[in-house]
Amino acid sequence: MAAPTTERPASTSETRELAPAHRGNRAGPALLTVLTWILGIGFFFPILWMVLSAFKKETDAYTSPPTLFFTPTLEQFQTVFSSGIGPYLLNSLFATVMSTVFVLLFAVPAAYAVSLRPVKKTQDVLFFFISTKMLPVVAAIVPIYVVVNNIGMLDNIWTLVVLYTAMNLPIAVWMMRSFFQEVPKELLEAASMDGASLWRSMREVVLPVVSPGIAATSLICVIFAWNEFFFAVNLTAATAATVPVFLVGFITSEGLYFAKLCAAATMCALPVVIAGWIAQNKLVQGLSFGAVK
């Protein structure tokens, strides 16, 4: 019972934003707006509180009732930096960027193959990709540990790059596929009739349609890779550990002190939060494409 109305997904969102959404009774919308604001702030409040607490002195953080007004201090962030978050940030950055690059290198051609020039059994291949995501990684952690150890790659950042690439590849193929399906096939065929090189038709016909998809896919991959903890905690030790591992180690050695902990957690989450804020429109677009197509 699919609705016969899915030709133009999310791209219509821009026009919808301009159109008046609902006309009707007067007090209702205002109330709803207030409610939305309250919910939004309430949902965000724990994060706000975390960031505020990060600027507190320990004595201000450990109070009941909670302290709202205080003199901000950078003391906690200094503690975080002096306990050596630097290498961890670099490791996370490296694993995130490299795995995302590899994911795109694999996923874009694959998505191109399954969508623009589909052969039979495309469904099966997609099914296979997405089904690998469903297998619990924990079931494979021991073999992975043993193999990685045998090839001498424990505590090596490239191990994480490979695993994160595999982890994000299925979802990337899937998302990219729906963007490739937006490419007007007639144009592509016309271009090849003209004798245009594959490269040129790629650049002039495919890329404009697909590039927002690449952005959206990258963002999703970055979020999941940066935040990954399970592989990182089990397969790294001193040299390749990432920020989430730092966070866990930091709280065990420093104790459960609110302000310090909040500062460390803020540092850990900040890069991806900012990236997500900047690119949130891409995220909506990317997800909706994946859904509809």
Add this chain to the structure above:
Amino acid sequence: MAPPPSRSPDRPHRRLRRIARSGPLALLAGLAVTLSGCAGAGALGGGGEGQQTITIAIVSNPQMKDAIELSPQFEAANPDIRLKFVSLSENEARAKITASVATNSSEFDAVMISNYETPQWAANGWLTDLDPLMAQTPGYDENDFIPAVRGALSGPDGHMYAVPFYGESSFLMYRKDLFEQAGIVMPAQPTWQDVAAAARKLHDPANGMSGICLRGKPGWGEVMAPFDTVANTFGARWFDPQWNAQLTSPEFKAAANFYVDLVRDYGTPGAATSGFSECGTQFSQGNAAMWYDATVAAGIVENPEESRVSGKVGYAPAPVVEKQDAGWLYTWSLAIPKTSEEKGTSAAAWRFLSWMTSKEYGPMVGRQLGWEHVPPGARQSTYQIPEYVEASKAYAKPTLDAIEAADQKKPTVQPVPYTGIQFLAIPEFQDLGTRVSQQLSAAVAGQQTADEALEQAQVYAETVGQSYQREGQ
């Protein structure tokens, strides 16, 4: 398109800043280049020529943090060695170190392990024999180690395979002021019945005072440690000499019911998730009248900067019922995995180990960080340092007495096929102890009765026992 990032050999961060100015896309590409440049081998940063980097996995307890803080002094004195610490919580450290050593990975050049692992791993041939190294080190004086601790770190051949950083037993801490107010006298050797009676009298939840703080957090190093000493002194045992599991025996049931009832009736709020640190906070913030735990806890309790009860606390030996000398024996110590010998880092690793466990380390910590920071319970000479004796006069002697009295070769009333007091020195115990601790913790939380917990625990123990029975045939 922005220009490609420059290839100048300047420091990464300066390079990054320059890239940042040339646009976000170049930034991403530049980062990848920069990072692959310095992370190519899987290591960010690294030492110079002729230097050896020693990676040490340690448990992030306060005393170990002190050692990390002081380690630059070691590096200054040994410019050819660079130290890298992997500091993890107890559970993680254990998981990581065991996995690493058991699979012959060479991630760590030195590891922090306890008297649980040392004899087993020595027997498996996973650790370097430290006797020759100690003999070559002038002034190291291994005979200064407390004999009970030294024995606990020896392999089947009597050689030491790990050197103690600190040692501990368990004892009962109690609030002298509250006992006095209530007119209770703590006997020189209390029984658990005495403790229960005192807890009943002093328990006053309306005024934020609990009778006793005991661990209830799952984990064989958490709730199992104090509980096992209770079980031992109640006359219970895990296995009979034929490896038949005994967790549903009357003695074991009596011990478990006693412990669970005591915690549920007179324990602190949230006892089922309380471990050593949580209890330390409760007791030192003045929320509990008694605390039965590790002797190192005295350092927390008597620290005037963090504790509200320093100077008000008395120390009694571990309470008993049937078996005397009920305290446990535990030591965090440092060992060198066999793989370091192959890697050629064992000599450098030993130089650091012998620094961290030397006779001079204690006084150095005392002078630089304060005398209550001195790692206790490893060396006898620690207890002859006048400043330390003065700083720890409330608890130094009870600590030393408790450690010396602990005998992990004979932990129970009835004969058993295993050694170890608050653990069983068998490889399966990490798993078995954790599973049983989960059951017990659920009983402390009130989700099941102590008897129900033991029924399930018995099943786990039977599986382990059967594997030994098969082996024996």
Add this chain to the structure above:
Amino acid sequence: MTTTVERPAEIVPRQPASAGREGWVRRAPLLPALIFTIIVTQLPFMFTIYYSLQSWNLVRPGGPQFVGLDNYVKVFTDSAFRGVAVNTVVLTAGAVLISMVLGLAFALLLDRQFRGRGFVRTLLITPFLITPVAAALLWKTVLFDPTYGLINFVLSPFGVGQTDWISTFPLTSVMVALIWQWTPFMMLLTLAGLQSQPHDVLEAARVDGAGSFAIFREVTLPHLRRFIELGIVLGAIYLVNTFDAIYMMTQGGPGTASANLPFYIYQRAFLGFDVGQSAAMGVVVVIATIIVSTFALRLIFRSFQTEEG
């Protein structure tokens, strides 16, 4: 990777001979991704099956020994394993469904014109971006702490004293943290669905005099169906593997009250070092997952078929 093009693949079945050559050229761009995925994700599971038939404890001297199905027998007689399996289902289903309902509600609220709409949306999506380890820590300490936590402070006028949420309601506490993180994801998906609604159909319904609720039920909800299905499947895929939140908040306790299968298997593997048994548990979970996911995938792929067919 070019050499692999010639290799006959098992995944893609035989084609008529004439179409073969052309088909392979078309498939070539797909192969690197396919081969990489097979090597990295499928090979370890082969090892898992092999290990599950061995008695191998890392901390016991001596290597693996073949024991047949012994490990599986132990898995099925372990009552904790069954309890943990139930926890997994409850946690996953609860978190997915509740965050979907909340996400849908938020999306409906956001699908209107009002001041600061973009800003509120930014606030609402942020929990999804927060590192799960940090989020779990935030819930455990800043919100759920019995003495200093915000929840007890907010509820204190209602006579909730120093409730120790995490040990009294361990599974629910973990679920709340997960719902908080995943509601934004569901909201984004359903919001995308709402915004892709054809305006003319809505307008036509309104002209026909249909009430808001009727429009929602008759027009909007059917349109959103695919988005909701997708959200449920994706959410389930990620949430069934939840590890970080349990690891940080409860360590599976008290007892095994809040352990799910990934966490329990992790404990068997990295605490018990019982490779054989943890592998057997892994295989059991994989089989169960395949059964469940086949149904789930049918669900979303059916929508594909109707579209492409």
